[in-house]
Amino acid sequence: MVTALKRKPVFSIKPKPFLMLRVLCYLSVCSLLLLSCNYKTSLVQDAVAAWSFADQNDQAGFNSSLLEQGSVKFLNLEGDEKRSSIESGNDGKAVYLDGSSWLDAGQGINDELNITGKGITLFVRMKSDSIKEYNPLLTKSGNDQTIAYSVALRKIEQDVYIEAMLGSDDIGGAHLLKYKLPKEESLNWHNILFRFNGKISELYIDGILRDNEVTVGETRDWNNHPALIGAQYEQPYTNGDSAKNTIEATFRGWVDCIAIWNQFLPDERGASLSGVAALKKDGLPEYYNEKYRPQFHFSARKNWINDPNGLVYYDGMYHLFFQYMPPHRPGAYKDWGHAVSKDLVHWEQLPSHITPHKVWAGCWSGSAVVDKYNVSGFKKGNESPIVAFITNGGNPNDGLGPKCTQNIAYSTDGGKSFTYYDQNPIIKNIHEANRDPKVVWDEDSKKWIMSIYMDRGYEFALFSSSNLLDWKQLSTISLDRIAECPGFEPFPLDGNKNNKKWVFSGANGNYVVGTFNGKAFKPETGTLVGDYGNNLYAPQIWDNAPEGRKIQIAWLSTNRYPDMPFEQQMNFPAELELKTTPGGIRLLRTPVREIRNLYxxxxxxxxxxxxxxxxxxxxxxxxxxxxxxxxxxxxxxxxxxxxxxxxxxxxxxxxxxxxxxxxxxxxxxxxxxxxxxxxxxxxxxxxxxxxxxxxxxxxxxxxxxxxxxxxxxxxxxxxxxxxxxxxxxxxxxxxxxxxxxxxxxxxxxxxxxxxxxxx
The missing domain is CATH 2.60.120.560 (Exo-inulinase; domain 1)
Incomplete structure (x- = not known):
């Protein structure tokens, strides 16, 4: 006979459903925390520094332990904020800074926070509970000429911006990216990712690309200010004596994670840090429909432009280079921005800038030609070289680069990229800020002719070359009320190619008509007015335009229109003809016929x-x-x-x-x-x-x-x-x-x- 034994209940008392739920939640959170710790460690394992703010310690390979200054609070996040932190790969902990406290990371235990080279990534996860004018999150600070890197919040009137800045000696200043937060999101948690690879910088907010910029050079690595969290040094200079410098701590809020890499993190890593499946590239502002944006005059998407430079027509495309300057650079350290068009009307701005040279400094104005017969010897492959002539210069009195010299950058891929000539300068400094080389071909002398403004009153100099590399000075001339940005061009008079005149013009559009014997220009008119308006400046004519057309474009110098991301514009391209009129020989200017494409x-x-x-x-x-x-x-x-x-x-x-x-x-x-x-x-x-x-x-x-x-x-x-x-x-x-x-x-x-x- 088998006696059935009665099974005893596992629980001595009747289980309660809510208790079971709490146990399951507890186990779930523990699993998430464990997963988060392993996940976050894998994300930051190759960082030079990473802080999750469970305490002052660094999670990366070196322990760049933080020093507390003021009332710093390390705390556990709760509820949805804790869950959000864990889901983002963090550990549910944060540091709270009260607007007067901060953390000091020094230079890192082995100076690893002095990032060098052409790669850097900064990541900050933060939430502010109030915002003043400037709220530093992570700074290795200074002014434009000394800053290494920073991430901050800035309030301008009622608008709040997230800003990331990177200093580089190659541009004599700093690169700035920024994003205006929607008002309803200014006090939310945000994942801020900034990265730079020596060619471009990008700012992602919560996994969405919000700003980018052509960015060259190496990260400034000699700034000996400590890296600070929640504060910045008020004084720009870096003498290593922090006791003589005032620290300004204004950030008030929570920081969940900060990490720094000496590399440009790939997209999948950036997405993981930002808590998204993939980085989104479609979050940039929608440009060109702003209230005061010119609709058929060229302007850059954003930032300052001025003189048109390097105008060439090549392989069915008009190339328009132009003086381009993002904020936080000294005026001498401009790029040549770049845009192209098939019809002189519809322009596409390209990232292939010509950028300042580490030795010869910023890219001032100049011109370019198509070297059809490869007299320069630069040709590689099937493309004719495009040879750009640039005044490179700085501000020597401020320790920013040498005086102006004339240099070459050339392209062997149809204008997609440019290389500086290794034997620069082709013309050394002659006088102060001598500048603005304009090069044209003279069929009679079979020479290339360069005109340069000599920075002495209204004086210009002419040079010649047979190979675009070696230049000989021919003559100088002064032309009344004509200065800067010379244009020196042959024109057929009344369309007669056998009756050629030369026109010598300046930046204000004024010009003189005369003859050229291969050595000197002989005026046959007085100075004639090219434009009677307010704003036209620095006109230039395209090299190699089809049908022998003389097509010109100029900068329109003006004020910045309210609340616009762009500053300055070009005039509409115009075609020039030299004609005999009742008042004498005159240069006539009319809009290019391609405007019909907009009718x-x-x-x-x-x-x-x-x-x-x-x-x-x-x-x-x-x-x-x-x-x-x-x-x-x-x-x-x-x-x-x-x-x-x-x-x-x-x-x-x-x-x-x-x-x-x-x-x-x-x-x-x-x-x-x-x-x-x-x-x-x-x-x-x-x-x-x-x-x-x-x-x-x-x-x-x-x-x-x-x-x-x-x-x-x-x-x-x-x-x-x-x-x-x-x-x-x-x-x-x-x-x-x-x-x-x-x-x-x-x-x-x-x-x-x-x-x-x-x-």
Whole structure:
């Protein structure tokens, strides 16, 4: 007989469901913590320093232990914040800094926090509970010329930015990336990832790319300030004596993790740190649709630009280089930014800049040519060399680079990349800031001719070369009211290739017509005004343009428009022709024909009679137009053409064309370099004034209207007036006269050139 034994319950008392749930949760959290510790350790194992803030110790290979300063609190996060920390691969612990406390990492136990070379990654996971003007998170600080690296929060008025900065002696300053946080996210937890590889820097916030920049050079490694968490040194200089320097601690909030690598972490590592499956590259701002952004005049996505440089046409593409300067660089240390176009209208900005040279310093203005016959010897493969001539210079009085020399950078891959010539400089410094080399081919002497501004009044020098490498000075010349950025070009007079003249121009657009015998330029005219407006400066002509066209573009020097990421713009490309006129030989300038690629709707008038007081333009409401008019003034003594708050006026008796409005100008250039000084400046001519005689009682006007720009071409480009303005959004368009006028007109509204280039 088998007696069944009664099984005793495992629990001596009846189990409670909530107790079981707590046990399971506890085990789950323990598993997550264990997984997190192993996961985080694997993520930071090759970092030079990493702190998870369970205590002061470093999780990386070296123990760069932190020193506490002030009321530093190491604490356990709770609830959702703890869970979020663990899910991000951290350990649920953080340090709280109260706005007066900080942590000091020194230089690292073996100076490992002095990062060197062309690779660095910084990671910070933080949450602020209040934000002052500047809130340092991680800094090895100094000014633009001494800083090593930093991550910080900055409040500007009501906007909060996350900023990352990296110092490099190669640019004599610092690289800055930033992202404006949405107001509702300014006090949230954020994963901040900054990385740099010697070519580009990137800033990711919560796994999304928010800013990037072409970034060259090596990380500044001689800054001997300690690395600080939650604070910065107020004084820029690094003498190693922290007792003589004041520390400013303003960050108030929590820091969950900080890690530093001396490498550019790959995407998968960055994604893991940021707590996302993959880094997203589509978070950059949408550029080119901002309120004051020019819609068919070139501007860079962001930052400052000025003089066009290195204009060449090669293999179906127009290359536009330009002076480009991100913030936190000294003015001498600019790049040559780079954009390309197939039609001079639709531009694509490229990351292939020409950047400052470690020895010869910043990239000032210059030119480029296509070396079709490889006289330079640079050719490799099938591509003709593109040879760029650059003034490299610094600010010697500030210890930033040598005085200006003329140097070469060349491309053997169609302009995708450039290499500095190893025998630079090709022309040593002659006088102070001698600069702006412009190189052209002279068919008669079979030589390349270079013109340079000598930085002595209005003096220029001419040089020649047969191989683009070895240059001989030919002559010097001074030209009244012409300075900087020379243009020295041969032109067929009236289209006759057998009757060639040379035009010598300067940065303000003024020019002189004459002859060139292979050694010296002989003027045949006085100085002629090239543009009667406010803003045109540093024009340059494309080398190697098809059909022998002389195509020019220039910088429009102006103020920064409110809240815009870009600063400065170019004029619309124009074609130049040298013609004989009743007033003598003149250079005529008209918009390139490719503007037709932007034409949208059309309005056409044939000999329309406009009675006194009528306004045939009353229905126009847009901000982008190409307006081509011929106005018969046989009965009228004047007319007014109003465009969004600016007014073009013509006075028949005075034979004067004027433009006035809310002019935008930067105060540059100085008066002695201005193209044209108005005798009686006022609100009627503060955007331009020019003499203009009717032809058979008629005036021709071609006006390009962009959001903040007017380009006025009168009588087929004999007179040109280029000015920037602040539009009046309450006003539109009007054409009125004191008597009846007859008008023939073709008006095209224009599409934006930037439709496909928003990012």
């Amino acid at each position: 949208d709707s059309e309005i056409k008038w044939q000999r329309q009679v406009i009675p006194q007081g009528d306004n045939p333009l009353s229905e126009l409401k847009g901000d982008l137009y190409d307006m081509d008019m011929e106005i018969d003034l046989k009965k009228a003594t004047s007319f007014d053409f109003s465009i969004r708050g600016a007014t073009i006026k013509y006075d028949v008796a005075k034979q004067t064309l004027r433009c006035g409005g809310t002019a935008e100008r930067s105060g540059f250039p100085p008066d002695n370099w201005k193209a044209y000084i108005r005798k009686n400046p006022d609100q009627l001519n503060n955007m331009g004034e020019a003499p203009l005689a009717p032809v058979n009682g008629k005036i021709k006007l071609r006006v390009l209207v962009d959001r903040t720009t007017l380009e006025i071409y009168a009588n087929d480009g004999l007179v040109v007036m280029t000015s920037c303005f602040m539009p009046d959004e309450t006003k539109h368009y009007a054409l009125t006269a004191d008597e009846t006028i007859n008008v023939e007109a073709t008006i095209h509204s224009l599409k934006s050139a930037w439709t496909l280039n928003r990012k």
